[in-house]
Amino acid sequence: MKNVLIISGHTDLSSSIANKTILDTLSKRLPKAEIVKLDELYPDFKIDVEAEQQKLLRADLIVLQFPIFWYSAPSILERWMEETFRHGFSHGSTGNKLKDKKLILSFTTGAPEEMYSHDGAMGYTLDEFLACFRATCRLTQMEYCGSIYTCGVSYGSRTTPELIENQKALSVEHAVRLIQLLETL
Numbered sequence: 001m002k003n004v005l006i007i008s009g010h011t012d013l014s015s016s017i018a019n020k021t022i023l024d025t026l027s028k029r030l031p032k033a034e035i036v037k038l039d040e041l042y043p044d045f046k047i048d049v050e051a052e053q054q055k056l057l058r059a060d061l062i063v064l065q066f067p068i069f070w071y072s073a074p075s076i077l078e079r080w081m082e083e084t085f086r087h088g089f090s091h092g093s094t095g096n097k098l099k100d101k102k103l104i105l106s107f108t109t110g111a112p113e114e115m116y117s118h119d120g121a122m123g124y125t126l127d128e129f130l131a132c133f134r135a136t137c138r139l140t141q142m143e144y145c146g147s148i149y150t151c152g153v154s155y156g157s158r159t160t161p162e163l164i165e166n167q168k169a170l171s172v173e174h175a176v177r178l179i180q181l182l183e184t185l
Contacts, residue, residue, distance in 0.1 A: 004033035004182060005059035006106075009066035009077025011039055017164060018108045018153040019067055021171035022178075026065075029179055034059070038076045045076060047083040056084060057097060061185055062142070063178065064133075065106045071122070071129050073107075081136070090140040099141035102185050105133055106178050107147065108171075110154030126151075145185055150174040 006026060010019045027035055034055060042048075056062065066073050073081075088095045115121040116129075130147060137144040150170050158164045 002060035002185070003058055004030060004061045004063065005055055006033055006035045006063040006065055007077065007080065008035065008037045008039070009064060009074050009080070010037075011069075011074045011076050013037060013039055015155075016067070017158055017167045018150065018171045018174075019065060021168045022065060022106070022108075022175045025172050025175035026178065029175065030182075038080055042076065042080075045079050047080055049083050049086070052080065052084040053086075053089055053097070056101070059101060061102045061104065061145075061182060063104045063106050063182075066108075068107055068109045068129070071124075072132070085136070085140060096141060100143065102143045102145045103133070103137055104145045104178070104181060105130060105147040105149075106174070107149050108153050108174070109149065109151045110156070111151065113151035116151070146181065148174060148178045148181060 006023070008019065008023055010016050013020050013023070023035060023037070026033060036055060064073070064077065066077050072078070085091070085098070086095070090098045109116070109126070111122065113126070116124065116126045118124065126149065134144050136142070153167050153170060158167050
């Protein structure tokens with residue numbers, strides 16, 4: 001498998017079941033992948049741009065792992081992108097360092113999937129919420145390779161040991177689907 005970089009954009013993995021389980025599973029099953037936990041590295045949101053850009057340069061496949069917060073990526077992942085995807089590095093007349101790298105979105109939602117539709121409570125599909133990532137790929141000349149997601153894994157749906165185990169099982173399945181996608185690229 002090519003060089004895989006997994007960026008965890010959860011703002012507090014210590015309170016997570018789904019994203020933490022996904023990352024733990026990926027760590028065990030993809031031991032050569034580089035996993036970056038932004039909440040641990042940058043709790044103050046002061047991103048080490050040079051270090052993060054070096055990680056991007058080494059990667060062939062980039063996975064953004066995050067929960068959907070307010071219809072987008074969490075603030076720490078947004079900040080990481082703002083800082084590392086700089087003009088002259090990722091885009092612009094001299095910025096082609098991400099060209100031909102592959103990007104996969106791997107995310108979770110608290111709400112059930114059926115709520116993400118034109119007739120559902122959210123009013124939009126999940127795919128429509130991801131347009132900014134596809135636009136980023138276009139600007140940076142990365143190849144958008146799709147998304148793997150699991151819905152309905154909110155804090156409110158893990159109130160019993162059985163529900164927690166269910167979330168963990170769903171999250172392991174999520175990680176397996178992500179690995180299967182990575183193996184095709």
